[in-house]
Structure formats: C-alpha cells, structure tokens
Amino acid sequence: MRAWRFVVVFGTISLLADFVYEGARSVTGPLLAHLGATAAVVGIVTGVGEAAALLLRLGSGPLADRTRRFWAWTICGYALTVISVPVLGLAAALWVACALVIAERVGKAVRSPAKDTLLSHATAVTGRGKGFAVHEAMDQIGAVIGPLVVAGVLAATGGSYGPALGVLGLPGLAVLVLLWWLRARVPEPAGYETAAGAASADASADGGGGGGAPGPAPGPGSGPAPGSAPTPAADREPLPRAFWIYAAFTAATMAGFATFGVLSFHLVTRHLLSVAAVPVVYAGAMAVDAVAALATGWAYDRVGPKVLAVLPVLAAIVPVLAFTRSVPLAVAGAMVWGAAMGVQESTLRATVADLVGPYRRATAYGIFAAVVGAATAGGGALAGVLYDVSVPLLITVTACVQAAALVLLAVTRPGRIDVHG
Template sequence: MKKTPPVTDATPDDGQTTSWRPRGNVLALAAVSFLTDASSEIIAPLLPLFLVGTLGTSVRMVGLIEGAAEAVAALLKLASGWWSDRVARRKPLIVAGYTIASVVRPLVALAQSGSQVLAIRLVDRVGKGIRGAPRDALLAASVPVAQRGRAFGFHRAADHAGAVVGPLIALACLQGLGMPVRHVFWVAAVPGALAVLVAVVFVRERRVTPAELKPVASPEPVAAQATATKAPLPRTFWSGIAPMVLFTLGNSTDAFLLLRAAQLGVATALIPLLWVVLHLVKSASSTPGGALSDRLGRRPLIVAGWVLYAAVYAGFAFAEAQWQAWALFAVYGAVFGLTEGSEKALVADLVPAAQRGTAFGWYHALLGVAALPASVLFGSVWDVWSSRTAFLAGAGIAILASVWMALQIRPRWVV
C-alpha cells in the first residue's frame, strides 16, 4: 500500500476539500469586525487632536492612554482565552466583549478631561481583551485546517476594510456635514450597535467534540501533544511564537511612519489619505496571503512578510522624496497580508482544539506586552540618534526574527 507523505510546513492538508467561500461564523465574525473597526476608526484619528487641542492634555498623556489601554487588552486576552477553554464556550465572551466596547466607546463625546478619556479607553479595551482570544479560537474551529489561513486572512481583510471606512465616515461628518468633533464621536455608536446585533444573531457556538481532542492531521502534527485543557501548552507552541515576540520588539507603532512621511514632505492634510491607502492594501492582500499559507505553509509566508518589513523599514531610513513615502506605505500594507492570517493560523495549528483559547490568549498577551517597549525604544533611538538609525534598527530586528523562524521550517523530506 502506498504510504501517505508526511504533512510538513510546505504541504498543509487535512484531507478535506479546499473549495472555499466565506460563510457561517467566518462571514459573521468578519462582518462584526468590519463594523467594530469602522466604529473605532471614526474616533481613533481624531482622538489625539481632541485630547491635545480640545481638552489641553499633554502628548505624553496621549501616549499613556494608548499604552495603558493596549496593555489591559493584551492581559485580558490571556484570561478570557483560558476561561473559554475551561467552559468550552466562546460566544458569550465574544458578545460581551463587543457589547462593552460598543457601549462605552462613544462616551468619549462627554469627556471633559484626559483622565476621563483614559477611563473610557480602558473599559473599551477591556471589551477588546475579553473577545479577542475566544473569537480567534471559534474562527479556527469553524473551518477545516486546510482553509484556516484563508479564513483568518479574510477576517483581517474585513477588519482593515472597516479601518478604511471609519475615517471616511469621520471625514464626511466633519467636512460634508460640518459636525463638531464631539457629535462625530456619537456617530460611532451606530456601527458599534450593528456589530453587537450581528454577533448575537449570526455567530454560532461550536463546541469541541471528542474527535477533536484526538491527534489529527495538521500542518503542525505536534498539535496533538496535549489533549486536555489542563495540560500545559506544547513546547512547539512556545518555540513557534518566540520569533513573533522578537519581531514585535522591532515593530513599533505606525505613528512613527506617519511622522517620517511628514519629514519627507507629505502634507498634513494628506496624512489621513495615506492611512487609507495603507489599510486598503492591508485589506486587499489579507485573504490571498492567508490562502497562500494554506498552500505553502505558515512559516514561509511569515518569513517572507518579515523580510519585506525589513526592506520597507530600510526604505524609510534612506527615503528622500515624498513619492517614496507613498510607495513604501503601499508596500508596507502587503506585509500584513502575508503575516497576520498566517500567524494566527500557525497558532491554531500548534495546539489541539481544546487549548486554542489559551493559546490565542498567550499569543495576544505576549505580543501586546512586547509592543509597549518596542515603541519606547524606537522613539528613544530616534531622539538620541536619528530616524534613519531607528528604522535600520527595526529592520535589523526583523531580519533576526526571520532567520529564527526560517530555522523552524521543516523540509519536505523530513518526517
């Protein structure tokens, strides 16, 4: 009898059909993320100006608000992912997370001080922290493994599409309708409420079956090393996300890219349009990038994305003209298409179904915590030396992470 070839990073397959179209939870969760991001991005581009210009807070306070908010979200993702594994239910946490954020987010319109905005943002991020890991675990459970990368890529594409629509809605309200900024913040309640409605009505719970606790064919056969929610996560999970943490240490906030674009001559009025271009490319490339990870393997796509990231950062270091900023932003968007869906699919591949909530919780928590010093270090290098040195340092860290991840790719002939 002919033996079945071993499953490797280059040949992910679970024996199921690869024909695919978004439906069920994949489509529902994508719609929820689209609406939520549209709601969030109505406020996000205006919030720094509102804090500094209207409320009179310092720039340092702006950084504190965003840093603290993201740290809270990262840590809560770990707790909510673990809890969703324990109770074997994802939907209640998903709905609760989206509801909290959608109710609290527009209250920024009532804020009279930076501390009030901080409190609102913290509660908003509590909602994000509660929903993130259970949502990713439910999405992974809703598609066969051979379609997992495409599903995560499609979800990220919808998320980035919302990030395009949100600022355009804000722009239309401000410029077209002449609305005050506080009134624009209230508009964010509409897509937020629709997101909760879609989550309640269309997202379906999917419980872990006994069959899913047994070893299964996967792009990462080691996923079956642990078979119960109380067992420790497999060693291969930790080795898989370790390079991601290293990469994140060199992946600073994209606000620095906007500052560099301004240095290169991009007018302030065009900065929002530059942001829209970035998210358009992210959205357009995410589904194809995730699908490629299903065909070629997760790690090769991640490595390719990180190498491209290093090239883009090197480009920003040596760029001298305005058009180069536009070109680099467009290429930068493709980095997310190659990596975001592939990374999440890899996390799902590395653990059994009953531990995916915990695994995604650790993934989000570690990357969220690593992102905090990343931006501080980048800004410090920029201030002490130069923007060129900071961007080259970020590129160097990305190359190191790429080499580390590449060393984990198993050749086809290795069993």
C-alpha cells in the same frame, strides 16, 4: 441556521465593529495631540492599548473556557468597544481620552477568545480556512469604510471630533442588535462541530466496514480526530526551543515597530496633512493590510515561514519614509506600515501552529499573544520617545532592532520546520 449563514452574519458583526473602532483608531494620534499629548504620550497610550488587547487574553481565554459563557464574553467585549468610541469624541481631558483609547482595546481582549471559539464551531462545517478567510475579508471591509466615514464627517464639520466619532455609535448599536439576534437563533454553536464530527465518524465507519475502501484521510493541519484524547503527559510537554526563538524574533520585530498613532501624530503636527485626510490614509493602509495578508499567506503555503523575512525589512523601512517632511513619502511610509500589519495579523500566527503540536497549541498561542502584546507596548513607547528626541536616532535604532530580528529568524531555521509535524 446553516453554518455558512452563521459565518456571514458573524462577519457582518465584525465588519460593523471594525467600522467603529478602526474609524476611531485612524484619528487617535491627532485627537490626543489636540488634547495636548506629546508624541511620547501617543506612543505609550497606543502601545499599551495594543498590549492590553493581547496580554489580557491570557486571562479572558481560560475564563471563557471555564465558564463556558462564550456569548456573554463576546457581547460584553463588543459592548465595551462600541460604547467607548462615541464617548471618546466627547472627551475634554487628555487622561479621559487616554483611558477610553485603552478601554476600547480591552474590549477586544475580552471578546476575542470567546468570539473565535464560537466562530470555530461553524467553520468545522464550512472548512476552517475558508470560514475564517471570509470572516477576515469582511473585517477589512469595515476597516476601510470606517476611516473614510470619519474623514468625511471631519471634512464636513471643520475637524470636529465629537460628530466624527459620535456617528460611529450607529454601527455600534447595530453590532449589539445583531449579536443578540444571532445568540437567540444559535444559542449553542458547538452543535455545528458536534454534527460535523458525527458525520465524519459515520463516513469513516461506512468506508472502513466490510472491507470497503477507507474514508478520506485528514488533511494537513486537521488536528486530532474528534473525541481523541492526548497521549499521557502530552499536554505537559515543554514547548519546543524553536518556538521560544520564534517568539523572540516576533518580540524584536514588534519592539522596533511604530504604531499608527505616532505616524498620524507626525502627519498632523508637521502640517503634512489635515486631520480629515489622515483617516483616508489609514483606510488605504488597511486595504494594503488585506492584500499583504493574502499575498504572504499564499507564499507561506508554498515556501514556508521563510517568507517572514520580509517583515523586519518592511518595519525598518516605515520610519525612513513615514517621518519625513515629504507628503508622498510619508503616505508611502503609512502604506508600508499597512503591509507590515498584514503580515503580523495573519502569517505570524500560522508559524506557531507549525512549531507546536496540537495539545500544547492553545497554550503556545496564549504565550505568543502575551509576547506580542508586551513588545507592542514597548515598541509604541520607544517610537514615541525617540521621535521626540531625534528622528534619525529613531530610524537607526529601528534598523538595529530589525537586523537583530532577522538574525533570530535565521536561528529558528524556518526552512526546516516540518509543516506536517
């Protein structure tokens, strides 16, 4: 199978998986409220779920590397997700629903490091940026379709969660079938990268031999040459101080950021929107997410990490709009939330690669994921608890946290980061 076809098929798998779990996440808040949850419970559960999706990668990543069973980890992770969602629609007890919400996120933690590794092999041929960009774009298509389908079923069934989440079992089954088929066709995707490395080496040898013109130099961010080894103690060097300050900035931003579970809880319990309308709002937020990711990614390549200053501003605006009694303002707040998510899921990770050298970068990403996960759990819980106490207090605390985040970003001095270092 050609590398591009592998990327597209994997993108289709991710599209279908996003169809499933983003469809479910669009109604997590109203579903838990229906079963008797308070805003604090919704915030804690959704925050812990997001934390699990990130923190557990500190274990699943090294284990996938150690066992080299990337397909097994990928398939098990997807299976946990696509099974948890339809069963969630049948949950009659709040604690069962909470456990299934977290289990779905654990599935993401199980599969993500292995999935990204499999995909990275093919992108060695297609081009890293282009390959991952196509995959992400297909992801977001599923993130828009899933909530819209859930909204349609809820509207047709009078707000019944069982059929709305049960229908997501069909794309879930398709995910597992496609995964098994792709594994049978390409059992060792590492062959893509091996072949690409060999071709690059041959081209360099041809260009450098006999006094001919040298082969093309690696582009920025290409990393070490295939087969190169780290310099002595390079993999034991401490992470730079700027990385830790940047991690603190990220933690502050996420600690003052509400989850969509709390936003949707507000929309339904305050009778601003029907349950069936909430997934439509979520789909719109996912569309804004994609646009914001592309826009800030484009800006990052031109002005550097200074563009991240927009993130605390967006995060501070969210509660001001989202927790009002005005439908247009609340929906606008959800769209701003989607824009902030787009920055978080794309551009935040780019800066880590510019702050940390290639031989410590995997470690840095693992630590960064743990920081984001812990802060997300805290942020979800904080937003939920403060919402139950006082919305004005929630807005004030969020503004203070985001102001602190801006100070940390300024201390990092992103304008001085050497993007080629």
